Amino acid sequence: MGPAGEGRTGEELATEDPMKTTKMHKQGKKNSGTSPKERKKAIPSCLNCYHVFHLNCIKKWARSPASQADDGNGGWRCPACQNVEARVPVSYTCFCGKFTNPEWHHGEIPHSCGEMCGKKRSGLDCNHPCNILCHPGPCPQCPAFVNKACLCGKTSQTVRCGQPASICCNQVCGAELNCGQHTCEQVCHSGVCPPCQLRTKQVCYCGMVSQEVLCGTNKENFDGFGHFSCGKPCGKLLDCGNHDCQQPCHSAPCQSCPRLPQLVSSCPCGQTPLAKLLELGDVERRSCTDPIPSCGKTCGKPLPCGSSVTIHVCENICHEGSCGPCSLMSTAKCRCGFKTKEVPCELEFTCDKRCNKKRSCGRHKCTEVCCVDKEHRCALICGYKLNCGLHRCQDLCHRGNCQPCWQTSFDELTCYCGETVIYPPISCGTNPPECKNLCTRTHDCDHPVFHNCHSEEKCPPCTYLTKKWCMGNHEQRSNIPCHLSDISCGLPCNKALPCGMHQCQRMCHRGPCLAESSCQQPCAAPRPECGHPCGVSCHPGSPCPRTPCSAKVVLHCDCGRRKETVICAEAASSYQRTAAIAVASKLSDMQLGDSVDIGQLITKKEMKQARLQCDKECAALERNRRLAEALQIDESADPFHIRSSSKYSDSLKEDARKDLKFVSEVEEEMKNLVELVNKGKQPKRSHCFPPMNREHRKIIHDLAEAYGVESVSYDSEPKRNVVVTAVRGKSVCPNSTLTALIEREMTVRAPPPIAHLRQQIRQNSSREEPVIDYFDVQD
Known part of the structure; x- marks a missing residue:
C-alpha cells in the first residue's frame, strides 16, 4: 500500500493536501489542498522521504496489519518510500520538531514555527546546524567553507563543508610501514598503508634454519637471536658444558642440564630412590656425566602403544634413555583414523587413502596418503602474472587476487618523442604518457601524418585517399586509402591462360592465374560432325576425344508449331535411323530398275535439321490457315x-x-x-x-x-x-x-457477314478429317 506520486520538498509539500498522497482517505472526501481549512490540519512528515500525511490517517495506517514490516522486528512502513520506522507519530509538531501544535500566520510557510531550523545536516563531515527558517524537506547544503586535510594529512585545502570527495595531494605518502624500518612509497592514499613488500632473511631461535619473508613478519616474536621456531631440537650447549639442549627450538633461555646430581633423586625407572641405592653400595654421582645407578628391576614405564583397556609397559631392565620398541601386537588406527588394523606396536600404521581435500589456495588438492594435516597449506608457488604484466607472483598459492606489483622505477618515463614525461617514482607496468604532438616516426609513404605520438611499435595505417591500380591493372580506382595494397575492381581477369585457348575467368585477383595443367574450362574446338564445341575439359596439345555431343538442339516439325529440346547425339541417331529407312526404300526401287542418288539422303545439313512429325493439331492449324487465306482474313489482325x-x-x-x-x-x-x-x-x-x-x-x-x-x-x-x-x-x-x-x-458477337460460308464450314465438319470452324473458335 502506498501513495500515488513521489515525495517533494518546499512549500508545495506543505500546502498540498496530505490526503491526496495516500489511499487511506474515505471515499467521496475530496479536498483541494489549498484552502485555509485544510492548511490547519495536523500533518507529520516521513524522516526519510519527507512525504507529508494527515496525522489521523497515518496513525490508522501504522496500526493496520498491512503496514507491518516484513522482517518481523516490529515497526511500520512508510506508504511512500517503504522505510521502516519504529515510533508512531502521536503529536503535531513543526518541521524542525521544536514546537508542538505550531501557530503560523498568513505569508509564512504552513506548518512551520517560523524559527531557525537548527537540525543537523545530512553531510557526513558537517557539524554546522541548519541556519534557515523551519522548512519542509531536507536541509540545504552547508554554505560554510572549512580546511580539509588530504588523504595522507600532509596538505590541506579550503573546501565546501560536507563535501564527500576526498582530497589527494599527489605526493608520496612517506608514512612508516608495519616493519618500522621503511616508509610508504605510494602516492597520497586513503586508509592504512599496505604492509612492507620488501623481503628479508630471518633465522630461527636456534639458528639452524633460515627463510625469506616479507619485512615486518614475526616482528613481535623476535628475542634478539631469532624470529621463529623451526621445531627441531635446540642443540645449544647447556650450562653444564657437557650436554646439548634437546627441547624443540625455543625463544627462552635453555633450562639447566636435567642430569645434574642435585636434580636426579631416583633411578632411571623412578622406582627406587638414589639414597637407598647408595646404602646398597652404589657410587655417589659427582657430575652430570656420571651414570645414573640402575635398580635392576623391570622398567615398567607405560609405552605409547596399547589401548585404554590394555596398557603396554617396558619389559627391559631399569635403564637410561628412551624405552625400546614394544614387541606386542595392538589394534591401531592409522594416522588419519580411516582404518583400524592389528599391527606390531613398533610399526607405525598408515593407510593407503589419498586425501582429496582442497588446499588453502582453493585450486589444488592435497593428494597426501593418510593425511593428518588440518590446514592443508599449499606449498606451490602462485606464478600468476601480476597487474603489471611483466612479473609473476612469487607467493605461495593463495586465494583471491595477487598483490599488486611493488617494484618501482626511479627513471623518468617519456613518450616516443620525449615531449611528455612522467617523473619517478613510477609503479611497474605504468604505460607511457599520452602525447598530443604529431607522430615523428619515419613512415613508408610521404603523405601528411594525422595521428599523435604513440608508444606502440607500429604506426596506425595511413588513411590518406589516393589513386591506385587494381590487382589486374584493369582500371585505376580513386579514393583508396593509402594502406590498402590489394584492390579488386570486380571485373573478370580475362588474361590469357598458359593453355593458349582460354582466358582467366576469376574476378580481379592477386598473384598469377592458373597453371597450364590446372585449366578446367571446356574446350571450344568445333566438332567435325555437328559443329558444336567439344565441351571436354581443356586438353592442350592433344586431339579432342570422340565423345557423344551433349549440346542441346531444338527440333521443329514441318509447320513449325511443335518444338522440342533434345541432346545433339540423340537427335543425330534418330535422324540416322530415319535416313536408313529411306535408303532401304530407295534400294527397293533400285531393284525395280530405278536410279537413286544416295548422296542426297544423308547430308550434314539435314543431320542438323532433323525434324519432328506434325500431329493432328498441326493439320488443323494448316486447314484454318488455308481457309483464312481463301476468305482473305488477316490472321495478325484477329487477337483470337x-x-x-x-x-x-x-x-x-x-x-x-x-x-x-x-x-x-x-x-x-x-x-x-x-x-x-x-x-x-x-x-x-x-x-x-x-x-x-x-x-x-x-x-x-x-x-x-x-x-x-x-x-x-x-x-x-x-x-x-x-x-x-x-x-x-x-x-x-x-x-x-x-x-x-x-x-x-x-x-456478344455480331452474326457472320456471309451466311453461306458458315453453312459450307458445317458441311465440311461432317467429314472424317477434323476441321475447326473459324467462326466458332473462341479459345
Missing part, C-alpha cells in the same frame, strides 16, 4: 487467332473465368518482368508473389508456361509462395493475353 488461344489450356481458361481480376494482375507482373529482362543488361530477373492458396498458385504456374517463364514454389503451408524467373531469349509475351480472350468470349 487459334495460335494465340492454343497457348492456354482449357483448365487455365476455366480458372481464369472464376477469378479474372487475379489473372489480369498476374499477367501484368509477368509482362513487366519479360520486358525488363529483354531490355535490360541482366540475363535473368525474378519476382516473388506473396503467399496464396493452391488454386492461385496453379494459375501462376500455367501462365508462366505460356510466357516461357520459370516458376518454382517455396516454403510450406500456409506461407507457400511462387517465384517466377524470366530468362532473356526464352521468355516472350503471347500475342494475346488470356484476359483479353476471356473478355472477348463474354461479349
